[in-house]
Amino acid sequence: MAATSAWLSPPSRTELIENLVSGVDRYNPSNVGILEDYLYHQIRSEEYDCLANLAILKLYQFNPDLFNPDVVINILLKALTAEPFPDFNLCISLLDDRPTNATLDEPDPLPTLLPLLTNLYNLLHQCRFSAFWTLYRSDELEVVRENYTVECAGFEDAIREVAARSVKATFTRISGERLGSYVDLSGSKLEAWVAKQRWTLDPSTGVVSIPPNPDNQIESVVIQEHIKLPQLGKVISHSVQAK
C-alpha cells in the first residue's frame, strides 16, 4: 500500500479536508472556498493532495458559475508534478465543456493554456525531459511562468523529481551532461542537486552514479508457481464427495 497511501491521504490533510473529500459534504458548493484555500496552501508549502483538488473540479463540474480558471490551472500544474501517476488526466477528465463565457471582464486564460499544459504533460509522460524544459522556457509559456509557476513553490524542483524517478529506475550510471539536460541544471547547481539525491558525481569523469534500488537492479529469474494445499481444498473435497 506504500505506493498509494500518501496519494490517498497525504499526511498534511486536515480532518476538515478529509471530511470534505470522503463525505457527501463534498457536493456542497459553499465549501469550495475551503478547498480552494487548501489548494493555495499546497502551492505555498510544496504539498500536494490530488483527491482534494479533484473535489474542487467536481464542484466546478456541477456548478459552472463557481468556475475559476486560475484555480484550474494551478491544479493542473500541481498534477503535472505527479507523473508517472495519471493525476493530470484525472483532472482533465473532470473539465467539462463550458459555454464560452463572454461576460467575464478578463478573457478566460484556460482555452489557450490548456493545449500548452497538455503538451508539457505529454513530454513528461514520454520522458522527453530536455524537450520539456525547452518548451517550458519558451516565450509561448512566459504567461504560465510569470503568472502561475512563479507562485507555485518548488514547481521546478518537483518536475526534476519526476525526471529523477525515471532516471533512477533506468540508469546505474549516467553522464552528468545528459542528466543536466534532463533536470535543466549545470555546474555547481547540478552538483548540489545530485548530492541532494544522494547520488555521486565523479568529478574526473563527470559521470553520476546512482545507488542500487529495486528498479535498476536486474536479474534473470524463473518465476515458479507456488501452490499451497489449502488452495486446492475445494477440488480435493469435491473429489472426496464424488466417491
Next chain:
Amino acid sequence: MAHQRVALWAAEPDLDDDINDVDVDIPIPLPSSTNELYDDPNLQLDEGALQAMQQHIAQQAAFAQIPDVVKRFIVHFHQAVLDNNLQEITVAYESGWTRLTEKYYAKTEWPEAETIAPLVNDDQIFLILYRELYYRHVYSRLQPNVDDRFHSYENSCELFNYLLNSDGPVQLSLPAHWLWDIIDEFIYQFQSFSLFRSRPASKTDDELAMLASEGGAQAWSSYSVLNVLYSLIQKSRANEWLKARAEGKSDEEIEEIVGEYGTKPLYRMLGYFSIIGLLRVHVLLGDFTLALKVMENVGLGQKAPFTAPTAVHVSTAYHAGICYLMLRRIPDAARVFTGVLNWVMRARQYHTRSYQYDQINKTADRMYALLALCHVLAPTRLDDNVMNIVRERYGEQIGRMGRGEEGLSTFEELFLYACPKFISANSPPYDDPAALASMLNPPTPTSPTSQSPNTILNDPTQRHLRAMSSHFLSLTPVPSLKSLLKLYTSLDAQKLTGFLDTSGAGADEEEVLSWMMVMKNAGRCVGRVNITGPTANGEKDNEGGSRSSESLLGGDWMSISDLNFVIDQNMVHIAESTVGRRYAGWFIRNSEHTARVLDGIKASPLPPRTAPPVQKKSVDVPKVEGAPRTAGQKVAWGGVKVA
C-alpha cells in the same frame, strides 16, 4: 387461478362506475357528474367539460382496445403486489410482462397508466410501478420523445419520494431483479437524457422550449440523480451494514446498526444497488477516483452479500475496470474483467432467462474488447480461457495495435466501441438562445493561432479518448524496442539507435533513451493484483478474505514486464524473466472436467434398452464441451513461453 380471474372480470362494470367518482383528482378534472351528462344531451357543455368528456371517451376507447389477457395480467399483477407475494411478482415481472410485450406491444406502448387505472382501483403506488415498466419499455423498444423523457423523470421522482419520504419504511416487497432494474434504468435514463440534451443542433422548437423551461433545467440534473442514490444509501445504511458484516458482527448487532429501514430487504437491496449505481454515475461523469472510492465497502468480488442478479456483477466489473483503465492501472483492470468474464462464462448455462441476457452479452463483449486494449498497453499473463476468447474476437485488432502509430485508429475504434457513453454534467445554455446560437455556430476565431475553444473541450468521450490515445502513442516504440532487446544481454546504446533507425524515423540516441525510460515506466505500475497472494492470479477462490477491507484505490508498485534492463552510461544490460510452467490451473480444470464426466456417466442410465437419445445427451454434453476446451488449452500452454 383462471376462475379467480374470471370472477374478477365479472365485476368489470362496477369497477368502471367507480372510476367516475375517483377520477376527481386527475389534473384536468372529469366532472363528477359525467353520468348526468350522458343522461341529458341537451345540457349546455362548456369547453372544459367537453374536453374532459372527450378525454374520458378516448380513454374508454383505449381501454376497450386492451386485450382481455392483458387486462387480466394487470389485475393479477396488481394483486400480487398488494399481497407482497414475491413469487407471483417475479413471475409477472420476468415472464408475464415480457411475453405480453412480445405478443402485443413489440412496436407500440403499453396502455397508459391512466387507462388501466380502473383495473387496479386507481392504486397510485401500483400505477407508479406500472409507469416505471411502461417507460422502460418505451426506452428499450421505442424512441422516447421529449414528453416521455420528462414524464419518466417525474415518475422516478414520485417512486423515490414514496420510498424515501413516507412515514417509516413502506410495506412493499419487490424481487431483487426488479429493484436492480429500477436503479439501473434510472441511471440509464439519466444518461440517455444527458446525451439527448447535449445535442442542441437537432432539436425541434417544442423540444427547445421544454429544455429551456424551468423544469427542463431541473429534470435529470446530476444533483438530483446523486441525491436519490445517496439518500437510498443513507436511508438503508448500506455502507454501515457492509462494514458491520465485514467486521463479523452478529445479526442482532447488525440489525441495530442498520435501523428500521436497513432491516427491510427492499431498502437493503436498494441501498446496495445504489452504491453500484453511484459507481456508474461517477464513471459516466468522468470521476474515476470517486467512483472507486464509493465502492470501498462493497469490494470487487463475485461475493455479493445476497443473491444479486448477474447484471449487478457485470455492471460492477465493467465500470470498475474502466476506472482502473483510466487510472492506467492496467493489471487491475484486466483482473477485474477476467474475473467477471470467467464467472459469466460459467454461469451462462444457468441464464436461460433472456430479458437481461442480451445486455449482459453486450457488456461482456465490450469487456473482451477492453481486455484486448489492456493486453496491448500492458501485456501480462491472464486467464487462458478468457484470453482465448479475446484472441478469437479481437486477435486481428491486437495485431494491428502492435504496429506502432498506425495502430492508433484501431485503438481508438476499439475504445470508442467498448467505453461507456460518457456524459456532461451540465446542459447547453437552452435558457439563453443567444449563447446557444453562438455555441451552435461558433463565431470564427479572431486569432488564427488559437483553436476555437469549443474544439478544445468538447465531447467528454473524446476527452477521455485523447488521454488514452496519448498514453497509447507514448508506448508505441516499446514493442519493437522490446523485441530487439530480447536478442541481447548487453548492447551499446548507439548500436541500438542504429538498429532502430533503419525504419528511417531519424531516431537519435537521446530519443531512444527517452523510449527506454518510457519502457521502464511501462514495465511497472501500481496495482492490487499481488496483494493477496503469490503470482498465481488464476486462483480466484482464495482471495475472498481481505478484499473488502482494503481500499480499491490502494496498491503497490509491481513489475509487470518480463524483460528488464538497466543502462550503465551507454551500455544497456538486459535480463529476461521467464515464467515456469504452471500446473495448478491445468490440474484444477482437468479435475473438474473429470468430475463432470464421472457425474455424467453416473447419471446416465445403464446400457441400451431404455431410450437411447436421453442417454446420449447426458453423456455427450460434457464430452463435447470438454474436447475443444482441451485443444484450446494446448494453444494457451504454447503461449506461456511467449509471455
